[in-house]
Amino acid sequence: MSQPFPASPQVPVLALGDILLVTLQGELHDGMAEQLQQDLTHRIAASSVTGVVIDISGVEIVDSFLGRVLAEIASTAGLLAARTVLAGMRPAVAITLVELGLTLPGLVTALDVDRAMELLSPREA
Amino acid sequence: MDVPEQAAAGSAPQRVSGFFERRREQIAQRWADAPLFRSVFTVSRDEAVEACKAVVDALSDVTATGRIEDIGAPGFATVRRQLGGMAATRARTGCTSAQIADEVAALRGPAVELLREEFPDPSTADAHESVLALTLVMSTLRLVVMETALTEGADLIERQRQQLLEVATPVIKLWEGTVAVPLIGTLDSARSQVVMESLLEAIVDQRARYAILDITGVPTVDSLVAQHLMKTVAAARLMGAECIVSGIRPAIAQTIVQLGIDLGTVVTRASLADALAYALGRQGIEVSRADAGASAR
Numbered sequence: 001m002s003q004p005f006p007a008s009p010q011v012p013v014l015a016l017g018d019i020l021l022v023t024l025q026g027e028l029h030d031g032m033a034e035q036l037q038q039d040l041t042h043r044i045a046a047s048s049v050t051g052v053v054i055d056i057s058g059v060e061i062v063d064s065f066l067g068r069v070l071a072e073i074a075s076t077a078g079l080l081a082a083r084t085v086l087a088g089m090r091p092a093v094a095i096t097l098v099e100l101g102l103t104l105p106g107l108v109t110a111l112d113v114d115r116a117m118e119l120l121s122p123r124e125a
Numbered sequence: 126m127d128v129p130e131q132a133a134a135g136s137a138p139q140r141v142s143g144f145f146e147r148r149r150e151q152i153a154q155r156w157a158d159a160p161l162f163r164s165v166f167t168v169s170r171d172e173a174v175e176a177c178k179a180v181v182d183a184l185s186d187v188t189a190t191g192r193i194e195d196i197g198a199p200g201f202a203t204v205r206r207q208l209g210g211m212a213a214t215r216a217r218t219g220c221t222s223a224q225i226a227d228e229v230a231a232l233r234g235p236a237v238e239l240l241r242e243e244f245p246d247p248s249t250a251d252a253h254e255s256v257l258a259l260t261l262v263m264s265t266l267r268l269v270v271m272e273t274a275l276t277e278g279a280d281l282i283e284r285q286r287q288q289l290l291e292v293a294t295p296v297i298k299l300w301e302g303t304v305a306v307p308l309i310g311t312l313d314s315a316r317s318q319v320v321m322e323s324l325l326e327a328i329v330d331q332r333a334r335y336a337i338l339d340i341t342g343v344p345t346v347d348s349l350v351a352q353h354l355m356k357t358v359a360a361a362r363l364m365g366a367e368c369i370v371s372g373i374r375p376a377i378a379q380t381i382v383q384l385g386i387d388l389g390t391v392v393t394r395a396s397l398a399d400a401l402a403y404a405l406g407r408q409g410i411e412v413s414r415a416d417a418g419a420s421a422r
Binding site: 086098 | 333356
C-alpha cells in the first residue's frame with residue numbers, strides 16, 4: 001500500500017481497560033485521519049473493546065472531512081459493538097460545525113474525557 | 126465705505142464670502158432671533174449669537190473655497206456637531222424633520238436682505254449672482270443639518286443595538302450542571318450568534334450537562350427563529366450538553382405546528398420549571414418538601 005504521508009506520525013491510541021482513548025491535537029491532516037480510522041478499527045476488532053473516547057479538546061479546526069471520518073469511526077465501532085464518545089469539543093469548533101450543517105447526529109458527545117468515561121462506564125450502560 | 130467696489134471684486138462665491146466676513150456681527154444678531162436659534166438657546170441670547178457666528182464663519186470658509194454645493198466641504202466640519210445638537214434638541218421638542226428643514230431655510234431671508242443692501246443697484250448681474258450664490262450655500266447648509274441629524278440618529282441606533290446584544294443574553298446557572306438562557310425579544314442571526322457563543326462558553330465554565338433555552342420572552346417563532354434554536358441546540362449537543370427548549374406558549378406551539386417546523390429532535394417543555402424538573406430528574410436529583418419528614422414525625 002502506498003503511503004501518501006510517509007513522514008506523518010501516527011495518532012497515539014491508549015488502551016484503558018476495555019476503553020480506547022484517542023487524543024487528537026493540533027492540525028490533523030487527511031492522511032492521518034484515515035490512518036487513525038484504520039488503526040482503530042483493527043484495534044477494536046482484535047481486542048474486546050467496549051468503548052472509544054476521542055478527545056478533540058486540542059483541535060481548533062474540524063472540517064467536513066474530519067467530521068465525516070469521526071462519524072464513520074463511530075459507525076464502524078458500532079458495528080464491532082463498541083460505543084464511541086466524542087469529548088471536549090471547543091465552543092468555536094461546535095459553532096463552525098453547526099454553521100456548516102454538520103451536526104454529527106449519530107455521535108455521542110461529552111464535555112470532557114472524564115464525562116466520556118462516565119458515559120461508557122458499565123453503570124451508565 | 127466703497128462697498129460696491131469691494132463686492133465687485135472676484136467671483137460671486139468670493140464676494141459672498143467677503144460679505145459673510147464683513148457682516149458677521151449683523152447676520153448673527155438677526156439669526157439669533159430666528160426661531161431655530163431662539164428655541165434651542167433659550168437661556169441666553171449671547172449664546173445664540175455665538176452659535177450663529179460659528180455658523181457664519183463656517184459659511185464664509187465654505188464660500189471662500191467655492192464649494193458652495195458640496196455638503197462634504199471641510200468648512201462645515203467645524204459646525205457639524207453644533208448643528209447636529211441643535212437639530213436633536215428641536216427633534217426632542219417634537220419637531221418633524223420637515224419643520225427643522227423649514228427653520229434652517231428661514232435663515233436665508235435675513236441674510237439675503239443684508240446682501241441686497243450691499244448693492245446700490247440690486248438689478249445688476251453681480252448682485253444677482255451673489256444672491257444666487259448665497260441662496261445655494263444656504264440650501265447646502267440645510268442639507269448639512271439634515272444629513273448630520275440623520276447620521277446622529279443612525280449612530281444612536283447602532284449604539285443601542287450593541288447594548289441590546291450585550292444586555293439581553295445572560296446565561297444563568299440554575300443548578301449544579303444546569304444552565305439556562307432566558308431569551309427576550311426577537312431572535313435574529315446576530316443575536317442568536319451571541320446567545321450561542323455565551324451559552325457554549327457557560328457550558329464549558331459551569332461543566333453543564335443540561336442547557337435550558339427559555340423562549341417565554343420571544344414574541345413570535347417563525348421558521349428562521351426555529352432554525353436559530355435548532356442550531357443552538359445542535360451546537361450544545363456537540364459540546365456534550367443536552368438542550369431543552371422551554372416556555373413554549375400555546376399560541377407559539379400552534380404556530381410551530383402550522384408552519385410544519387420539525388422540533389422532533391429537541392426536548393421541549395411548557396415552562397422553565399418543567400425543564401428544570403426534567404434536567405434534575407435526568408441527573409437523579411430529587412427535590413422534596415422539607416416538611417414532608419416533619420409531618421411524618
